[in-house]
Structures are given as structure tokens and as C-alpha cells.
Amino acid sequence: MLVNKAYKFRIYPTKKQEILLAKTIGCSRFVFNHFLKQWNETYKETGKGLTYHACSAELTKLKKELIWLKEVDSIALQSSLKNLADAYTRFFKKQNKAPRFKSKKNDVQSYTTKETNHNIAIIDNRIKLPKLGLVRFAKSREVYGRILRATVRRNPSGKYFVSILAETHVQLLExxxxxxxxxxxxxxxxxxxxxxxxDNHKFTSKMEKKLKREQRKLSRRALQAKKNGMNLLDAKNYQKQKRKVAKLHERVMNQRxxxxxxxxxxxxxxxxxxxxxxxxxxxxxxxxxxxxxxxxxxxxxxxxxxxxxxxxxxxxxxxxxxxxxxxxxxxxxxxxxxxxxxxxxxxxxxxxxxxxxxxxxxxxxxxxxxxxxxxxx
Missing domain, CATH: 3.30.420 (Nucleotidyltransferase; domain 5)
Structure with a gap:
């Protein structure tokens, strides 16, 4: 039986690759927000929204104006557009709320890219990703089947992960x-x-005492940063403690x-x-x-x-x-x-x-x- 199966791995990008990842995530977010604004304005004026193909043609022109969009994976930008179009389709079918603008302050930052001409591949203990090249990853298991797409995400803890979606054969159990x-x-x-x-292992409850202590530290550092007139994004002590709290939440999530x-x-x-x-x-x-x-x-x-x-x-x-x-x-x-x-x-x-x-x-x-x-x- 053919099924779509996801494989999740932690990746260890170099500093140079981290910069490119941040740019790709930022550009994907920019494209989503840019066309979301246009879509909303067009809907208010005409009563009709845009289409994926119209936005895709506009994106080609936008790349000529904003050269920095060419630095990142082009398929990731197209995927961002496709996500926006799909979000509107579901909204008009009353399956979810209207799409909202994405923020760089969101805990999880990600982008999705598709496999074309073997631009996504597993080579020994490295994974090949568009624009990034070979990235070291924790190969906990083999990936079987035809790779369809990959989603790269940066967790609040600062760790990077890739989710590979592959079309693979699954044997029915006896x-x-x-x-x-x-x-x-x-x-x-x-x-x-x-x-x-x-048994209900109560993963959150077991970690609750430690979580409360670390979250109180986070609140104190936020207050201190505000007293010093600092933006929380620039407050190093606050960001360091924020990652520490995120790691605890991540550990609970992984255990569960x-x-x-x-x-x-x-x-x-x-x-x-x-x-x-x-x-x-x-x-x-x-x-x-x-x-x-x-x-x-x-x-x-x-x-x-x-x-x-x-x-x-x-x-x-x-x-x-x-x-x-x-x-x-x-x-x-x-x-x-x-x-x-x-x-x-x-x-x-x-x-x-x-x-x-x-x-x-x-x-x-x-x-x-x-x-x-x-x-x-």
C-alpha cells in the first residue's frame, strides 16, 4: 500500500547555513504577508480575492524589484504562496478562520520546499537541501520511498529540524x-x-516545578530589560532564558x-x-x-x-x-x-x-x- 510517511530529523547547520536558513524563513514570511495584504485589499475593492497563478506571476516581477528574494530557495517562496491560497480556499469553505499575518516573533519559524531533480536527498550522514547544500543531521532511521517535500523549522529552543515527506510502500500487518x-x-x-x-505519566506535572522556577526567571529578566529600555529581541539574558524554558517544554512534548x-x-x-x-x-x-x-x-x-x-x-x-x-x-x-x-x-x-x-x-x-x-x- 502506498502512503505518505513523514520522517523527522534534527539537523546541525553551519553558521553560514544558519544565516541562509534565517533568510529563507524571513523571505517566505515576507512573501506570505505581502500577498496576504494584496489579497485583502483586492477583496475589499472588488469582492473577489486573487488566485495562486496571479500571485505567482506577480512574484516573478517582485523578484526583479527586490533582488534579495533571489538569494533563497525559489520553491520555498512558491510554497508560501500556495499555503496562502490553500488557507483562503479553506476559509471560504468555512473550514478555518481567515489567514493572518505571520510574525517573526512566533515561536516556531519554518518553510517548505519541494523535491525536483533530486534537490532533496539523503547522502550518508548528510541531507541535501536546496540552496543549503549538504547539512549534517542525526540519522536515526532510513528514509524509504520517493521524497516529495521537506519542511525545515527552527524551534523556540534554537534547534533546527527537517521533516521529510516520502511516498512509500507499507506492508499490511498480519x-x-x-x-x-x-x-x-x-x-x-x-x-x-x-x-x-x-499509566498516565503526567509529563507536564512532573516538570511543573522546574518550569515554574524557570518561567519566573524569564519574567524577571523581561522586567529588567524593560527597565533598561531594551527591546526583548535585543536582550541577551532574556533570550537565553527564553531558550532554556523552550527546551523544557520541548522535552515534555518529546516524552509525550x-x-x-x-x-x-x-x-x-x-x-x-x-x-x-x-x-x-x-x-x-x-x-x-x-x-x-x-x-x-x-x-x-x-x-x-x-x-x-x-x-x-x-x-x-x-x-x-x-x-x-x-x-x-x-x-x-x-x-x-x-x-x-x-x-x-x-x-x-x-x-x-x-x-x-x-x-x-x-x-x-x-x-x-x-x-x-x-x-x-
Whole structure:
């Protein structure tokens, strides 16, 4: 099966390459903002926006006026235009908000370039990128398939990464004839219908004390810079501390992503059918008491990983409607036992007298409902 697969690596550019990267990111941002302004003005005057092809022709003229645009990768500038056109297409389809101007103060800065005539390639322990040439990178795994494009980004921590998108063949996994129901939680990250409970590692909470201390230092340095009449971009102590805080956040993000990847792969590998609730995560995040905990467990990211891995490897994901009373039904006899408060973690069925762990019972009901939906489809 042909799929588009992303490979992410850390790159180690030289000082000269860092300068060119900064220029490419800056020029891509300039092109996006320049044509966004034109697009908005044209829409106000005529009621119609511009098109990608019209902007592309205008970009060619703009390069003759602004010579410095020729110093960077031309495909990166075209990609910036394409991103703008796509953003407007989604906006008019009411899929997202109107595109906004990009700022050089944004935490993450990036640009995208496409592969043409082998301008992107892996050569030993270096990666070849347009205009940059060969860049040293941490080759943690092989890249298989036809390279389509590359996105280079600079994180708030000051580290550089490249994401390679390649079209590659993925082998379907062997059938296991096993099914699993998953109830997502906060105390335990996931409760499986086979009785297992996956620990919620609370990556942010474990780092919270250190994060608070470093963020207080960052606030003090910001105040000191303002007292000295300095711009924060020019305040070296502030920028140094900002990178330190960003590294802590990055470490938490990497730990969480690694955990989600390993768990989702293990579940997809060992089960043909995975039944899971269709959670309203955005709605839950409005609950200020639980928002921090819900954001830390990253349910949405986990479900997304399950979905694309299931598609790759020929497995099935069944989503249960969000209002299904999985915690209120006895998984042994099917009796609807009535609503229970969150404090009740164990209960006994009034009909068949089966004793239940609330979460394991819920995951068994999710599995049963998922199989019912699948069989009735």
C-alpha cells in the first residue's frame, strides 16, 4: 500500500547555513504577508480575492524589484504562496478562520520546499537541501520511498529540524483476530477491555516545578530589560532564558509524543478492531478544573495516531457516539444501572450482582457497542 510517511530529523547547520536558513524563513514570511495584504485589499475593492497563478506571476516581477528574494530557495517562496491560497480556499469553505499575518516573533519559524531533480536527498550522514547544500543531521532511521517535500523549522529552543515527506510502500500487518475497547481517562491514560490500565505519566506535572522556577526567571529578566529600555529581541539574558524554558517544554512534548507513538503502535499491531469513544475534547477543555489535565494527556493526538496507523496497516477503528452511557451499563447482563457520579469508581449491578471497576466496565461496553455497530453496518 502506498502512503505518505513523514520522517523527522534534527539537523546541525553551519553558521553560514544558519544565516541562509534565517533568510529563507524571513523571505517566505515576507512573501506570505505581502500577498496576504494584496489579497485583502483586492477583496475589499472588488469582492473577489486573487488566485495562486496571479500571485505567482506577480512574484516573478517582485523578484526583479527586490533582488534579495533571489538569494533563497525559489520553491520555498512558491510554497508560501500556495499555503496562502490553500488557507483562503479553506476559509471560504468555512473550514478555518481567515489567514493572518505571520510574525517573526512566533515561536516556531519554518518553510517548505519541494523535491525536483533530486534537490532533496539523503547522502550518508548528510541531507541535501536546496540552496543549503549538504547539512549534517542525526540519522536515526532510513528514509524509504520517493521524497516529495521537506519542511525545515527552527524551534523556540534554537534547534533546527527537517521533516521529510516520502511516498512509500507499507506492508499490511498480519491479522490477529483480536478486538479491544479503549476508555480514555485522566487518572489512568487508557483503560483497555482486557483489564489493563495504561499509566498516565503526567509529563507536564512532573516538570511543573522546574518550569515554574524557570518561567519566573524569564519574567524577571523581561522586567529588567524593560527597565533598561531594551527591546526583548535585543536582550541577551532574556533570550537565553527564553531558550532554556523552550527546551523544557520541548522535552515534555518529546516524552509525550514518544509514549503515544509506542502505545498506538502496540495496540494497532496486536488488534484488528479498535473501539474508542468519539470524545468532544474541545468542549471538555472549557472546563477550567480539568483543562490542564486533559491537555497533558493529549487524547486527540493519540486517536489521530491510531487512525492513520490503522489505515496504513489494514486495521479497523470504530468510534462510539460521545453520549453512549458506557459507565452506566452492566457489561455482564446489559442492564442500564443509572447515572453515577465521578466519585464512584466501583459498583455492583443491582440485577446480576456482578462487581465492576467503573473504567474497565466502560471499556468492555465500548468494545461491545463497537462490534455491534460494525456488524450492523
Amino acid at each position: 491479522k490477529t483476530d483480536a478486538s479491544i475497547g479503549i476508555d480514555l481517562g485522566i487518572t489512568d491514560f487508557a483503560i483497555l477491555s482486557d483489564g489493563r490500565k495504561i 509524543d514518544d509514549f503515544l507513538n509506542k502505545l498506538s503502535t502496540e495496540i494497532i499491531k496486536n488488534h484488528d478492531i479498535v473501539c474508542i469513544e468519539d470524545l468532544n475534547t474541545k468542549g471538555m477543555l472549557r472546563n477550567h478544573k480539568l483543562a490542564k489535565s486533559i491537555a497533558d494527556v493529549s487524547w486527540s493526538a493519540f486517536v489521530s495516531k491510531l487512525e492513520y496507523k490503522a489505515k496504513w496497516y489494514g486495521k479497523t477503528i470504530v468510534k462510539i457516539r460521545r453520549w453512549f452511557p458506557s459507565s452506566q451499563i452492566c457489561s455482564a447482563c446489559g442492564q442500564l444501572a443509572g447515572k453515577k457520579t465521578l466519585e464512584i469508581r466501583k459498583w455492583t449491578c443491582p440485577v446480576c450482582h456482578a462487581q465492576h471497576d467503573r473504567d474497565i466496565n466502560a471499556s468492555k461496553n465500548i468494545l461491545a457497542e463497537g462490534l455491534r455497530i460494525l456488524n450492523s453496518a
